[in-house]
Amino acid sequence: MEFLRPATWAEALAAKADLPEAAPIQGGTDMMVELNFDVHRPAALLDLNRVAELTRWTAEADGRLRIGAGVPYARLIAELGDRLPGLAQAARTVGSPQIRNRGTVGGNLGAASPAGDSHPALLAGDAVIEVESAARGVRMIPADEFYLGVKRNTLLPDELIRAFWMSPASGPQYFSKVGTRNAMVIAVCSFAIALHPGERRVGAAIGSAAPTPRRARAAEEFLAAELDWDAPLEPAVLRRFGELATEAASPIDDVRGTAGYRRHAIGVMARRTLTWAWNDLRAGRTERRAG
Amino acid sequence: MRVGFTVNGREETADDVWEGESLLYVLRERMGLPGSKNACEQGECGSCTVLLDGVPVCSCLVAAGQAEGRRVRTVEGLAEGDRQAPIQEAFVECGAVQCGFCTPGLLVQAHDLIERVPRPSDADIREALAGNLCRCTGYEKILAAVRLAANRRAENP
Numbered sequence: 001m002e003f004l005r006p007a008t009w010a011e012a013l014a015a016k017a018d019l020p021e022a023a024p025i026q027g028g029t030d031m032m033v034e035l036n037f038d039v040h041r042p043a044a045l046l047d048l049n050r051v052a053e054l055t056r057w058t059a060e061a062d063g064r065l066r067i068g069a070g071v072p073y074a075r076l077i078a079e080l081g082d083r084l085p086g087l088a089q090a091a092r093t094v095g096s097p098q099i100r101n102r103g104t105v106g107g108n109l110g111a112a113s114p115a116g117d118s119h120p121a122l123l124a125g126d127a128v129i130e131v132e133s134a135a136r137g138v139r140m141i142p143a144d145e146f147y148l149g150v151k152r153n154t155l156l157p158d159e160l161i162r163a164f165w166m167s168p169a170s171g172p173q174y175f176s177k178v179g180t181r182n183a184m185v186i187a188v189c190s191f192a193i194a195l196h197p198g199e200r201r202v203g204a205a206i207g208s209a210a211p212t213p214r215r216a217r218a219a220e221e222f223l224a225a226e227l228d229w230d231a232p233l234e235p236a237v238l239r240r241f242g243e244l245a246t247e248a249a250s251p252i253d254d255v256r257g258t259a260g261y262r263r264h265a266i267g268v269m270a271r272r273t274l275t276w277a278w279n280d281l282r283a284g285r286t287e288r289r290a291g
Numbered sequence: 292m293r294v295g296f297t298v299n300g301r302e303e304t305a306d307d308v309w310e311g312e313s314l315l316y317v318l319r320e321r322m323g324l325p326g327s328k329n330a331c332e333q334g335e336c337g338s339c340t341v342l343l344d345g346v347p348v349c350s351c352l353v354a355a356g357q358a359e360g361r362r363v364r365t366v367e368g369l370a371e372g373d374r375q376a377p378i379q380e381a382f383v384e385c386g387a388v389q390c391g392f393c394t395p396g397l398l399v400q401a402h403d404l405i406e407r408v409p410r411p412s413d414a415d416i417r418e419a420l421a422g423n424l425c426r427c428t429g430y431e432k433i434l435a436a437v438r439l440a441a442n443r444r445a446e447n448p
Contacts, residue, residue, distance in 0.1 A: 001309070001310040001311055002310060003292055003310035003354070003356040005356065005359070025354055025357070027352075028352045028353055028354055028357065029334055029349075029352050031354075032313060032334075032351065032352040032353070032354060033332070033333040033334065033352070035311040035313075035354075036313060036332040036333065036351060037332065037333070041311070044310075045310060045311065045354060045356070047354065047356055047357050049357050095334065095422060096334075096337065096421050096422020096423075097347065097400070097418070097419055097421070097422055098334065098337060098340055098347050098348050098349045098400070098422050099334055099349070099352075099422060101346050101347060101348055102348050102349075102352060102353070182421065183418075183421030183422060184335055184421065184422060
């Protein structure tokens, strides 16, 4: 095995082009488990820790945030929790403090586990993934085109994940996750919602309830058509949203839960998170009127 | 490959390190620092917690080569000379040690908490220690020890 230590992004891309089978390692919270248990023995490890730009984020001229693939969850929570509350909530459910100090959204995207905590929030928040290769340059991939199957994504062998782009929240956002305790839990299933009041649109996505993380498209389209943004939430709308979110799932039975339980829980989380978000939206409006 | 970094203030190097080897393995087996414990090897238990450039991490999940040129502080480096760190004194006084296997990781993680958070609430303490498992289930005394150390630090900063 080789251990490659590029100091710059250009060097990292060149190394990946030379040896496409090299496995990138950033926080190591997935990759090292595979090495420790001899599940995976890559030809080389491509250590990205020295590529400092991956650990930076910037507010871009178009108003979006560009967040380096190597920004750890702990910093996402501390530095961007106000602008990306849905993703920050998801980040807070990752592992333990030690894991959040090392693990990154870039790693979650690279591993592409259907249970990865960041995915539903990325999908609901319309994230775009910036990947790059030395040969063909940058590709910008919307999150909902990024996941292909269980632990498979659209990344080509010579590409690396450089950053992800998201707009700061334009309305309330929530993430919900079912597990046996708060810490150190791989999601039984999870759900994220993002309200976009300006566009009268809602983003919604499910995790750990299908071969990939996925948007609940029919549920989103239903809300775009049926929500009365100036009124309290109608029980019939809430119920139908939960049903459509459930229909987006195609879960399996496994050690963490049954398919039936997951379907049920997705519906519950969909109704809960929409209610929380709607209450925040209404409370915010009342405050603005009072102010 | 050769790997070198600063451990508890001393420059150390190790030769013939396998490229997929963990920082934990290098500390324990190549640098004679067995304080960090090897239990789960998957980041579940926190027994191998060390400070990497001042940040608590599971050393079983850091590739040894990623530590090259960086600063590592292990449980062996918490004491200053013969004097135990305040968190170590508090663990002894509160009887927060049973079999002792989880203790090094808890000490490093709790030390980091009281250095960063002046008056941690019980919720802060529980969240900070959520990734450190004690299978003797001695958590009450561990919580008492962290409270004691944090209070002492707040009174004598």
